[in-house]
Amino acid sequence: MDFWTIFSxxxxxxxxxxxxxIAGKQQMITKHGAKEISTLVLYITLPALIIRAMQFDFSIELLGQSLKMIGMAIAVYAGTISLSYLFAKLLRAKGKEKDVFQTAMIFPNVGFMxxxxxxxxxxxxxxxxxxLFNMPFDLLMWTVGVHMLSRSSDSSASKKKGLAALLNPGTIAVAIGFTLFILSIKLPPILDSTLLYLASATTPLAMLAVGSTLARTRVDAIFANKKLLLTAVIKVAVIPAIMIVLFTILKLDGYFLKIPIIITAMPVAANVAIFATRYESDELLASQLIFLTTLMSLVTIPLIALFLG
Structure with a gap:
């Protein structure tokens, strides 16, 4: 795939x-409407996407490679979580700003991009x-992500702790999808088609919610915010660069080199803005980061893909 195909x-x-x-500016999607769309994505369309994404064939010979990729994903997320604390400290971010910056650095737009x-x-x-690499995403988003985005919030939804925090649509969908994968169970055609329709709505709904939230601020203010700009650069360029150097030293190759780096280089996950809305964090800042990192990734992703070969 060439630069222009990835760019498109x-x-x-x-x-x-x-x-x-535009819909937000014209009041076709209100602030309340954006929150309802976010809830719809979190509880219906995103779980459908997760389950369908795991509907692929499993074989014994791929088990070793599967476990290796899952292990790498856990290691990569552990690394990005650690780096998020370091970079947040360097940025001198506090409160909800810190919550959003850290979460944004950790979670890439896997499902949508x-x-x-x-x-x-x-x-x-x-x-x-x-x-396989995406398997820890939802568990971490609903635990680490919820913890980070709700720690400065008074949202009643943020008060769920412990086991209750794990019983959510995301982790339940992961459990269902992984069980079907391990047992090589294929969904009946009617159910599969239903999930397909729901899953296909996730990306447009999430992006519309992000865009409508952005309508409540001036876009030029995004480029005037130095902390926001630095966080975006860290997300789409600095962290992938660190991974390239580290993985090269470890002499990783093939999919075990390319997939983790490409995925980590993705823009901030739309889930971050959706969860920020749900847990009453700074959803506007989260939406600004998604907008900015998506804009930057028009260049960075094609360049990284070409570099990896």
């Missing part, structure tokens, strides 16, 4: 955000390994 895939998401921005781009780059095998 990222541009589509950027244009969806623009549509949401990672799958189509890795499929375009590496075909069916790309989807297979991306699905």
């Amino acid at each position: 895939q990222v541009l589509v998401l950027f244009l969806l955000i623009l549509v949401g921005y 990672g799958y189509p781009i890795t499929q375009g780059l590496y075909g069916t095998q790309g989807i297979f390994y991306t699905s």
Whole structure:
């Protein structure tokens, strides 16, 4: 896949955000409406996407590679979580600003961008390994992500702790999807088609919600915020660069080199803005980061993909 093909895939998401921005400016999507859309994505369409993403064939010979990729994903997330504390301290961020910056550094846009781009780059095998690498995402988003985004919030939804925090649509969907994967159970055609329709609504709905939230601020203010700009650069360039150096030293190659780096280089996950809205954090700042990192990724993702070969 060449630079322009990858560029066009990222541009589509950027244009969806623009549509949401216009809809927000015209009051077709209100602040209350954006929150309802976010809830719809979190509780219905995103779980459908998760379950369908795990509907791929499993074989014994791939078990070792599968476990290795899952292990790498856990290691990468542990690393980015650690780096998020370091970079947040360097940025001198506090309160909800710190909560959003840290969460944004950790969680990449896998479901909305990672799958189509890795499929375009590496075909069916790309989807297979991306699905495995993405397995810890939802568990961490609903635990670490919720903790970070709610720690400065008074939201009643943020008060769920312990086991109750794990019983959410995201982790339940992961459990269902992984069980179906391990047991090689394929969904009945009617159920599969239903989930397909729901899953396909996730990206446009999430991007529209992000865009409508952005409509409540001046876009030029985004580029005047130095902390926001630095966080965006850290997310799409600095962290992937650190990974490239580290993985090269470790002499990783093939999909175990390419998939983790490509996925980590994705813009901030739309889930961050959706969760920020749900848990009454700074959803505006989260939406600004998604907008800015998506804009930057129009250049950074194609360049990183070309570098990896």
